[in-house]
Amino acid sequence: MNLRRVHAVAHKEWREVLRDRLFFTLAFVLPAVFMLLFGYGLSLDVENVPFAIVDHDRSAASRDYAYRFIGSRYFDFQGYVPDERALDPLLKDNRIRVAIVIPARFEENLLAGRAAQVQTLIDGTLPARAATTKGYVGAINAAASREQLAEYLARQRGLSPKSARDRVEPVRLEVRYLYNQSLSSLHSLAPKLIMLILMFVPPLLTAVGVVREKESGSIYNIYASTVSRGEFLTGKLVPYVGISVVNVLVLSLIATQVFGAPFKGSLPFFFAASVLFVACTTAIGLLVSLLVRTQLAATLVTVILTLVPALDYSGFFMPIPSLSPEGQIEAHLFPAMYYTNIVVGSFLKGVGLQTLWVELVVLFGYTVALFSVGYFLFSKRPRA
Amino acid sequence: MSKGIISAVMAWLRRLRVLTIKELLQFVRDPVLLLFMIWLFTGNIYMQGSSVSMQLTSASLWTHDADKSTASRELFYRFRPPYFRHDGEIVHPKEGLRLLDEGRAMALLEIPPGFEEALLRGEPTAVQMQVDGTHSVPGLLAASYAGRIVGEFGLEAALANEGLTAARLESVPVIRDEQRVWFNPNQKDTWFMPISELLEGITILSILLPAAALVREKERGTIEQLLVAPLSPLQIMLPKVLAMTAVILVGVSLSLFTVILPVFKVPVKGSLPLFYAVTALYVFANAGLGLFAATLARNLAQIGLLSLLIVAPIILLSGLWTPPEAMPAWLRLGTLVSPLRHYIDAAYGILLKGAGLELLWDSILALGMVGWMIFAFGVWRLRRQLG
Numbered sequence: 001m002n003l004r005r006v007h008a009v010a011h012k013e014w015r016e017v018l019r020d021r022l023f024f025t026l027a028f029v030l031p032a033v034f035m036l037l038f039g040y041g042l043s044l045d046v047e048n049v050p051f052a053i054v055d056h057d058r059s060a061a062s063r064d065y066a067y068r069f070i071g072s073r074y075f076d077f078q079g080y081v082p083d084e085r086a087l088d089p090l091l092k093d094n095r096i097r098v099a100i101v102i103p104a105r106f107e108e109n110l111l112a113g114r115a116a117q118v119q120t121l122i123d124g125t126l127p128a129r130a131a132t133t134k135g136y137v138g139a140i141n142a143a144a145s146r147e148q149l150a151e152y153l154a155r156q157r158g159l160s161p162k163s164a165r166d167r168v169e170p171v172r173l174e175v176r177y178l179y180n181q182s183l184s185s186l187h188s189l190a191p192k193l194i195m196l197i198l199m200f201v202p203p204l205l206t207a208v209g210v211v212r213e214k215e216s217g218s219i220y221n222i223y224a225s226t227v228s229r230g231e232f233l234t235g236k237l238v239p240y241v242g243i244s245v246v247n248v249l250v251l252s253l254i255a256t257q258v259f260g261a262p263f264k265g266s267l268p269f270f271f272a273a274s275v276l277f278v279a280c281t282t283a284i285g286l287l288v289s290l291l292v293r294t295q296l297a298a299t300l301v302t303v304i305l306t307l308v309p310a311l312d313y314s315g316f317f318m319p320i321p322s323l324s325p326e327g328q329i330e331a332h333l334f335p336a337m338y339y340t341n342i343v344v345g346s347f348l349k350g351v352g353l354q355t356l357w358v359e360l361v362v363l364f365g366y367t368v369a370l371f372s373v374g375y376f377l378f379s380k381r382p383r384a
Numbered sequence: 385m386s387k388g389i390i391s392a393v394m395a396w397l398r399r400l401r402v403l404t405i406k407e408l409l410q411f412v413r414d415p416v417l418l419l420f421m422i423w424l425f426t427g428n429i430y431m432q433g434s435s436v437s438m439q440l441t442s443a444s445l446w447t448h449d450a451d452k453s454t455a456s457r458e459l460f461y462r463f464r465p466p467y468f469r470h471d472g473e474i475v476h477p478k479e480g481l482r483l484l485d486e487g488r489a490m491a492l493l494e495i496p497p498g499f500e501e502a503l504l505r506g507e508p509t510a511v512q513m514q515v516d517g518t519h520s521v522p523g524l525l526a527a528s529y530a531g532r533i534v535g536e537f538g539l540e541a542a543l544a545n546e547g548l549t550a551a552r553l554e555s556v557p558v559i560r561d562e563q564r565v566w567f568n569p570n571q572k573d574t575w576f577m578p579i580s581e582l583l584e585g586i587t588i589l590s591i592l593l594p595a596a597a598l599v600r601e602k603e604r605g606t607i608e609q610l611l612v613a614p615l616s617p618l619q620i621m622l623p624k625v626l627a628m629t630a631v632i633l634v635g636v637s638l639s640l641f642t643v644i645l646p647v648f649k650v651p652v653k654g655s656l657p658l659f660y661a662v663t664a665l666y667v668f669a670n671a672g673l674g675l676f677a678a679t680l681a682r683n684l685a686q687i688g689l690l691s692l693l694i695v696a697p698i699i700l701l702s703g704l705w706t707p708p709e710a711m712p713a714w715l716r717l718g719t720l721v722s723p724l725r726h727y728i729d730a731a732y733g734i735l736l737k738g739a740g741l742e743l744l745w746d747s748i749l750a751l752g753m754v755g756w757m758i759f760a761f762g763v764w765r766l767r768r769q770l771g
Contacts, residue, residue: 022681026689034696041701041715044521048709065559076709091566092739094729110557117560124568125732127576128438129707132521134563135528141561142535148557149539153546167546170503171459171538172510175527178484180517188520204692208685215684296596297416299688303588304424307696312436317705319490319519321444321469327435341487348518351485 009235031197031247044185046132048076051098059107074136097123179348190255191347199310202244206285207298223380244278264350277339283370290377309334407627424585425639433578440525442469443490453500467529491515567736574648590667592691593628595674599687617767625671653738662730669723669755675762726751
C-alpha cells in the first residue's frame with residue numbers, strides 16, 4: 001500500500017466534499033440538527049393523557065375519586081360526559097385516550113362497607129401507551145382504595161388514622177433508579193441519540209460519495225490508474241471517517257452541554273470505541289455502494305439497512321431482553337446494540353474497558369469483516 | 385370554439401398519460417429500487433411486526449433474599465411473566481451491581497432480614513428495588529409493575545392479619561377497577577407495529593421517489609428536453625406525482641393483502657376504499673414536499689441527504705414513537721403542519737377503530753389543506769426555477 005496514493009485519493013475526495021456546498025453543510029449540520037430536534041422532541045414520558053369521566057353517582061365520594069385523576073399531571077381532563085354512548089366517538093376521534101366510568105351507588109357501597117366498582121376504558125391503538133396508561137390508572141386507583149380501607153379500619157377498630165394506614169400498607173417498595181436518579185428522559189435518550197445518528201449518517205455520506213463516481217462514470221479514471229484496490233478504498237473512506245469523528249465530538253458536546261447529560265466513563269475509551277464504530281458504519285456504506293448502481297438506490301438501501309436496526313434492535317426504546325427471541329437474535333447481528341452499550345456505559349453508568357471489552361472486540365471484528373468483504377467485492381475490472 | 389377547448393384538454397391529458405407511462409417504465413426498469421420497494425412493503429413490515437415491541441416484557445429481575453422465609457419466597461413468586469423474568473438469586477449485593485453494570489439485569493429486588501416476622505406482627509416494613517434508569521420509560525414501568533405487585537401482596541397480608549380472607553373481600557370498602565382496552569383488547573403489538581411500519585414506508589417513498597425522479601432529470605440534463613417541449617411546469621410535475629402515487633398504492637395493496645391482513649390478522653373495521661383515498665391524498669401532499677426539496681438540490685447525492693433531513697423528523701416526531709402531548713409546545717405546533725400527523729389519525733381511525741368520514745372529516749380536511757399548500761408551494765418554486 002502506497003501512502004502517497006492513498007493520500008491523493010483522500011485529498012481528491014475531501015475536495016469534492018468541500019466544493020459541494022450543500023453536501024458539506026449537510027455532512028456537518030444534519031447530525032447536529034437531528035440531535036437537537038430529537039433530543040427535545042422525543043420525550044418518551046407519557047404525560048397529559050387526555051381523558052373524560054362519566055359520573056353516574058354524582059356524590060361526594062365519586063367527585064373525590066374523579067379529582068384524583070383531574071389533579072394528576074399524568075392526565076389532562078377534557079370534561080364530564082353524560083353517558084357511555086358519548087364516549088365512543090370521542091375515543092374513535094382521538095379526543096380522549098382514557099375514560100373513567102363511575103357507576104351509580106358508588107358512594108352508597110363504600111359507606112356500607114362493601115366493595116365498589118369503577119370501569120376504565122383505554123384506547124389500545126398504541127399498545128405501549130395503553131400499557132403505561134393502565135399502570136397510572138392502577139396506581140391512582142390503588143391509592144384511593146387503600147385510603148378507603150384505612151378509613152374503614154380506623155372507624156371499625158378505633159385505630160388512629162396513621163396506624164390504620166400502616167396496617168393496610170404493611171410493605172412499602174423503596175425504588176432507587178441507578179445511573180439516572182431523576183429518571184430523566186433526556187439524559188437517557190441523549191447518549192442513544194449519538195448512536196442513532198452515527199449509525200446512519202456516516203454510511204449514507206459514504207455510500208452516496210462512492211456511488212456518485214460510479215454513476216457519473218468518473219470511476220473509470222480509477223480503473224485505469226495505478227491506484228490499487230486497497231489504496232482506493234482506504235483513501236475514499238478516510239475523509240468520511242474524519243467527518244464522522246468531528247461529529248462524534250460535536251454530538252457528545254451537545255449531549256453534555258446542551259442536554260446536561262452526565263459523562264461518567266473514561267474519555268479515551270469512549271473516543272477510541274467511537275472511532276471504531278464510525279469506521280464500522282462507514283464500511284457499511286462502502287458495502288452498499290459496491291452493491292448498487294444508482295445514488296437513489298444507495299440512499300434508500302442505506303437508510304433501511306441502518307435506521308431499522310438502530311431504532312428497533314439496539315435497545316433505543318426498549319431493553320434487548322424485552323424483544324421477542326427472533327428480535328434478540330437480530331439485535332446481536334447488528335453493530336448498533338454493541339455501541340449502544342458503550343455509549344450508555346460511558347455516559348450514564350461510568351463503566352469502561354473492563355466491562356465493555358466484549359463489545360469492543362465485536363465492533364472490531366465487524367469492521368474488519370466489512371472491510372474485507374468490501375475489498376473482495378470491489379474489482380477494477382467490473383463485469384459489464 | 386368549444387371543439388377547440390375539448391381538443392386542447394384531450395391533448396393535455398394525452399401528454400399527461402404519455403409522461404406518466406414514461407415515469408412508470410423508468411421506475412420498473414431500476415431493479416434495485418423495485419426490489420427495495422417490495423422489501424419495504426412486505427419483508428420489512430413482517431420483520432418489524434413480528435419481532436418489535438414497544439412494551440416492557442420479561443424485565444430481567446435478580447433477587448437478594450436476606451430473610452429466606454415463606455413470605456419472601458411468596459413475594460418473589462409473584463414477579464412473573466409477562467412483566468418480569470426471574471433470572472436468578474444473588475448472594476451478595478455487590479454481585480447485583482455488577483449485573484446491572486453489565487446490562488444483564490434490569491432490576492434488583494432485595495428483601496431485608498426479619499421481613500416475615502415484621503409482617504406477622506403487623507409492623508410496617510419495606511423492600512428495596514434498584515432499577516436500571518438508563519432506560520427511562522421501561523425503568524418507570526418496571527417500578528410501577530413492582531409497586532402494584534408489592535401493594536397487592538401487602539394488602540392481602542394485612543387483610544389476613546385482620547382475619548379477612550380473599551373470599552370476604554366483597555365486604556370491605558375497596559375500589560375495584562375494571563380496565564377494558566378498546567380497539568386492541570389484548571394490546572397486541574402485531575396489530576400496531578405493521579400499520580406503523582406501513583405508514584412510515586409510505587412516507588419515505590412518497591417524498592423520495594418524486595424528488596429523485598425530478599433531480600435525476602436535472603442531473604442528466606434531460607430536463608432540457610422537457611423544457612423545450614410544449615409542457616407547462618405543472619405538466620412536468622404531475623406525471624411524476626401520479627406515477628409514484630400509483631406505485632405506492634400498489635405497494636400498499638401488496639403489504640395489506642400479503643402481510644398485514646393474512647399474517648398478522650389485523651381486523652380492518654373501517655372502509656378500505658376510504659383508506660386508499662386518504663392514502664392517495666397523503667402521497668400527493670408529501671410529493672409536494674419532495675418536489676420542493678428537488679428544487680433545492682442539484683444532484684442525487686444532495687437530494688438523498690435533503691429528503692432524509694425532511695423524512696426523519698417527520699417520522700420520529702409524528703406521535704408514533706412518542707406521545708405528542710409530551711413534546712414542548714413549539715414542537716407540538718410544528719407537528720400540526722406535518723401531513724403525517726393527520727394521516728396517522730385517519731389511518732388508525734379507519735383501520736383499527738372503524739371510524740368513518742363523519743368523525744375523521746377534520747383530520748382529512750387538515751391533511752387536504754396542508755397537502756394543497758405544500759403542493760402549491762412546490763409548483764411555485766419549480767415554476768420560478770424553470771421559467
